[in-house]
Amino acid sequence: MRSAGILMPVASxxxxYGIGDFxxxxxxxxxxxxxxxxxxxxxxxLNPLGYGNSPYQAYSSFAGDELYISVDRLVTD
Known part of the structure; x- marks a missing residue:
């Protein structure tokens, strides 16, 4: 079965604050x-950026980048 989708990086x-978030x-x-x-x-x-600011060169495969946490939603939730 086919499905349709879209590629949209969260940072976009x-x-x-200069970078997109959730x-x-x-x-x-x-x-x-x-x-x-x-x-x-x-x-x-979604991991922290590693060498050359590449998402594919992360220094951890378990960590999530805190830049994607919405500061505005933290305040309101």
Missing amino acids: FPSN GTEAYKFVDIIHQMQLKIWQVLP
Whole structure:
């Protein structure tokens, strides 16, 4: 069975802090892709960046990058 999806790195979302996060814009994006009946949201690795700021050269395979935590949602939740 085929499925349709989209590649959208989390860091690409608009933000007041220079890098996208799992904040309000990410929630809006999920609502939009749900309305479009897309089944897959592909993201780049979410680990801390390693050598050359590459997500594929991470220094840990278990850690998540704290930059993707939404400061605004932390305050409101």
